Amino acid sequence: MDLPIYPHRSSILNALSTHDTLVLSSETGSGKSTQVPQYILDSPIGEIRRKKSSSSSPSPAKQQKLITCTQPRRVAAISVATRVASEMNTNVGTTVGYCVRFDSTQSNDTRILYQTDGMLLREVTQADGSLLPRYSVIALDESHERSLRTDVLFGVVKRAMLARNYSRADKSDSDIPPEDASLLALRRRCRALKLPPLKTVVMSATMDISSFTSFFPNSTSLSIPGRTHPVQVLYLPTPTPDYIDGCLSAILRLHELYRESEGWGDILCFLPGQEEIEDVAQLLAAALKEGGSGKTEEAKLLGKIATSAGGLRGDRVQSLKGLGANILATTQALDEAQIVPLYAALPPEQQMVAFQPLIPGARRKIVLSTNIAETSVTLSDVAFVVDSGRHKTRRFNPATGMEALEEEPIAKAQGTQRAGRAGRTRPGVCLRMYPEETWDELPTAPEPEIKRVNLAQVVLQLKTMGVADPRKFDYVTPPDVQSLLKAFEQLFGLGALDRSMELTEWGVSMSKLPLSPTFAHLLLKSREFSCVKEMLTAVAMLSADNIFYRPNSSAKGNAVQRAAAAHKRFMSHEGDLPTLLYVYQTWKKEAAYVAASDKHRDKKMRQMQGKQKTSHGEWCTRNFVNGRALARAHDVRAQLEELCGRSTVKGGLGMDVGSSCGNDIVPFLKCACAGLFLQSASRDGVMNGGSKKGKPPAGGAGLMGRYKTTFGGFLCNVHPTSTLFQRNPAPKCVVYTELVVTKKNYLRGVTQIKHEWLGEVAPAFRSRFGAQ
Numbered sequence: 001m002d003l004p005i006y007p008h009r010s011s012i013l014n015a016l017s018t019h020d021t022l023v024l025s026s027e028t029g030s031g032k033s034t035q036v037p038q039y040i041l042d043s044p045i046g047e048i049r050r051k052k053s054s055s056s057s058p059s060p061a062k063q064q065k066l067i068t069c070t071q072p073r074r075v076a077a078i079s080v081a082t083r084v085a086s087e088m089n090t091n092v093g094t095t096v097g098y099c100v101r102f103d104s105t106q107s108n109d110t111r112i113l114y115q116t117d118g119m120l121l122r123e124v125t126q127a128d129g130s131l132l133p134r135y136s137v138i139a140l141d142e143s144h145e146r147s148l149r150t151d152v153l154f155g156v157v158k159r160a161m162l163a164r165n166y167s168r169a170d171k172s173d174s175d176i177p178p179e180d181a182s183l184l185a186l187r188r189r190c191r192a193l194k195l196p197p198l199k200t201v202v203m204s205a206t207m208d209i210s211s212f213t214s215f216f217p218n219s220t221s222l223s224i225p226g227r228t229h230p231v232q233v234l235y236l237p238t239p240t241p242d243y244i245d246g247c248l249s250a251i252l253r254l255h256e257l258y259r260e261s262e263g264w265g266d267i268l269c270f271l272p273g274q275e276e277i278e279d280v281a282q283l284l285a286a287a288l289k290e291g292g293s294g295k296t297e298e299a300k301l302l303g304k305i306a307t308s309a310g311g312l313r314g315d316r317v318q319s320l321k322g323l324g325a326n327i328l329a330t331t332q333a334l335d336e337a338q339i340v341p342l343y344a345a346l347p348p349e350q351q352m353v354a355f356q357p358l359i360p361g362a363r364r365k366i367v368l369s370t371n372i373a374e375t376s377v378t379l380s381d382v383a384f385v386v387d388s389g390r391h392k393t394r395r396f397n398p399a400t401g402m403e404a405l406e407e408e409p410i411a412k413a414q415g416t417q418r419a420g421r422a423g424r425t426r427p428g429v430c431l432r433m434y435p436e437e438t439w440d441e442l443p444t445a446p447e448p449e450i451k452r453v454n455l456a457q458v459v460l461q462l463k464t465m466g467v468a469d470p471r472k473f474d475y476v477t478p479p480d481v482q483s484l485l486k487a488f489e490q491l492f493g494l495g496a497l498d499r500s501m502e503l504t505e506w507g508v509s510m511s512k513l514p515l516s517p518t519f520a521h522l523l524l525k526s527r528e529f530s531c532v533k534e535m536l537t538a539v540a541m542l543s544a545d546n547i548f549y550r551p552n553s554s555a556k557g558n559a560v561q562r563a564a565a566a567h568k569r570f571m572s573h574e575g576d577l578p579t580l581l582y583v584y585q586t587w588k589k590e591a592a593y594v595a596a597s598d599k600h601r602d603k604k605m606r607q608m609q610g611k612q613k614t615s616h617g618e619w620c621t622r623n624f625v626n627g628r629a630l631a632r633a634h635d636v637r638a639q640l641e642e643l644c645g646r647s648t649v650k651g652g653l654g655m656d657v658g659s660s661c662g663n664d665i666v667p668f669l670k671c672a673c674a675g676l677f678l679q680s681a682s683r684d685g686v687m688n689g690g691s692k693k694g695k696p697p698a699g700g701a702g703l704m705g706r707y708k709t710t711f712g713g714f715l716c717n718v719h720p721t722s723t724l725f726q727r728n729p730a731p732k733c734v735v736y737t738e739l740v741v742t743k744k745n746y747l748r749g750v751t752q753i754k755h756e757w758l759g760e761v762a763p764a765f766r767s768r769f770g771a772q
């Protein structure tokens, strides 16, 4: 196939050889992510030449170069790496590799490394990491997204270039402002290490080119015209009152109209979040099961979508809400369609189903996705995109310290990316489930994430890199000062920064863990309470979403009751953290599971069979536990254990990973209290039903869980998924792992503690915040 980028190979390479930064824009699907790293690999750009020390060989010896291309999402990093490896006729992990959190496939032979922006940013915090010494060329892909990490990387990469590209011995350092001592130190370090220059490519289909060319020194830009296949964009003539119904209607109609004679072709529908995806999946399954796609006369009369003058006219499909089928039904073909959900909380293997061949009996996939599939990925047979025009974003309120997940309209740049998922391997159609006037009013680009999320992790990373004052860091778009101050406050509370906002030893240890500052602090605290073994498990379980499988209320055969009964076995009276711990411990005791990557897998499996353990799958089914999530927690735990146990000399944390509190849960709870003390809450005196404290309201509902957070004094409810939901009486004092604002304020990951422990185990609680 001819990609639009092919004829521009030499102009791309020329631009990059004469400049430090190339800002490259071209249509979606034109070949940026897959081709540019290969072009660079085959060219002399970024080649590292060093004189051989031996005088017997006068020619300079070539040292291999490493090109990295960052992606905002792990699905994209893995799928593009897989594609490029196959284009180069090699296996992933050899010349082409990928690196995402808790999963890396690369070797000494790797020359092109696709990785998430978060992974590259982690590397920066290691010794000499700020100079990005491993890399000759860094491609920052999907720049229009302005993800928090990519935004920080812009500044980090620029800094590394200012150090590496101007470090020749004969060059003066007068371009560095005297107050930027750390950049001066970086340049000196660069001279000592004799690092070669660094080149950068900033790529996207839909970015504001000038903001990047003015940000990066010695930069140039190239815009490549043309697209792979045409994509016809259609709008609704009038707004739909319910976009779920609208999307459902469009999918069913496409499935009906485009079959045998018209050709199949996959359907990709963008929805805001997991909940909406599960809703549509269930409605769709029910509709397809009931009567195929309903080849009604009415539908036939609607005519072909692509040729209808006004787009999607006609009645909307009646809402099917409430008919929901079990989402597990999506693993079988229904009316020749395979329904494939795709969202970040799905276990990685399940996310990859969208890229795998069709299951038997299916002729097309109907992929229901969040914006996870919006950029970079190619789902090879997608002919139709159905765009709800909505997405969910996190918004952090620096005044309250609370983060809310809000559903909002997308920006034009995202709409363009979504449409671009069709037309990659064949001509396509994009149905926007809103009128063209709505499109005209959408903002051009999404608001940079740096403007709307909690910045504690970023501040910790910048401090670890040696940036003295993160407020003065070189950002493409500076964050709000109040958000930065809130991040300082949180890191000070956790002990990562001292009173003069300098990084402490504790902060350095925290930054070594691939966890949020709060969870890193929690895990490190386990040393003090001799419960490292247990806290490793709890933190790993928190990293894997949705451990419990909760069947839909309409599932057959008392599944809801059976699941509740099965889950009851693990429920700890003390709350969610101990419950997660018990699930993992019971699974380890009863189920036979050895990770596929384990070198001694066969031997261990035989041992387990000898002990008559239940198979992993059987155990999970019986206990209504998400087997993949559990397997992922197991992998994450193994990696955290390795990092915690490794000696400090080798970059680890030198912890005793065998230290355990055994059957005594109190040290574990005290550790949860010490680790999560900034996230504590006390029961609010008011009871459900408005009765006075101490007296159960009529009907015996008793004291229900309404809490006031210690910091901020916000009123919250325990989330329905928590073990402590509707606990009667509710514990007086709790710590929580997450405060989510939807229609109400909810506490998630809730664990019971004793109020007096706060002063006892978290002295910082009193001294730093003067709490009572």
Ligand SMILES: Nc1ncnc2c1ncn2[C@@H]1O[C@H](COP(=O)(O)OP(=O)(O)OP(=O)(O)O)[C@@H](O)[C@H]1O
Binding pocket: 001, 003, 026, 027, 028, 029, 030, 031, 032, 033, 034, 035, 080, 083, 204, 205, 228, 375, 376, 377, 378, 379, 380, 420, 423, 424, 425
């Ligand atoms: N997994 C795949 N299967 C089939 N074709 C693929 C696959 N990955 C890429 N391609 C082909 O390669 C083309 C270029 O893909 P690439 O990801 O490099 O484009 P891009 O310009 O980076 O797009 P975007 O801006 O959307 O990220 C696609 O249009 C498609 O034709």
